[in-house]
Amino acid sequence: MTSYGDxxxxxxxxxxxxxQAFPESYEEPAWAGVRWRVRQRTFAYTLTxxxxxxxxxxxxxxxxxxxxVLTFRAGGDELRALLAAGPPFFAAPWPADAVGLRLDGVVDWEEVAELLTESYCLLAPRKLAARVDRPAG
Structure with a gap:
């Protein structure tokens, strides 16, 4: 697998x-770090x-x-709640619906999986998003 030094x-x-579990997702290097995309839309991005x-x-x-850090997309009430929660969450510099998560402490990877599922589903075409098992609630 590819390694990204930072x-x-x-x-x-x-x-x-x-x-990689999401339909048609792919990994690629970014200007720094790595991102995961669906149809040229970035739903997850990590860098140091x-x-x-x-x-x-x-x-x-x-x-x-x-x-x-990890950045991902969120919308509506989820976006507002994550940004209001404060550290380890933060408002990513761009775009407006991006949330950042510092990965410098204990990370709840189950929560990360749920957040990335929502991020993917926000950006994926409806037919692809419909193939994804989403957490209840």
Whole structure:
């Protein structure tokens, strides 16, 4: 498998099975880190934010040292709730419906899987999203 120097391998080991399970999803390198896409739409993106290089991400995540983060899409009440929750969640620099999650503490990978499922379903064509098992509620 491809390795991305700025993303810890253990993070990729957790994210890959989640993201690759979605219909027609694919992984590719991004300007930094790696992203997962469906039909050229990014539903998950991870990188290690270095405050000296990715200043806008470092400010948004409120970090002053290199920190691995994940961004994904959310909508409506979920978007508002995640942004209101505060750390480890943060408003990603762009786009407006993107949420960031710092991966520098204990990570609930089950919750991450649910969030990425919703992100995928927001961006995937309806026929593909209909093939995805979504959590109740």
């Amino acid at each position: 993303v810890p391998p253990e993070v990729l080991d957790q994210l890959r099975p989640i993201c 934010v270095d405050p000296g290089h990715q200043r806008s991400y470092a400010r948004a995540a409120a970090v002053d040292r290199p920190t691995c």
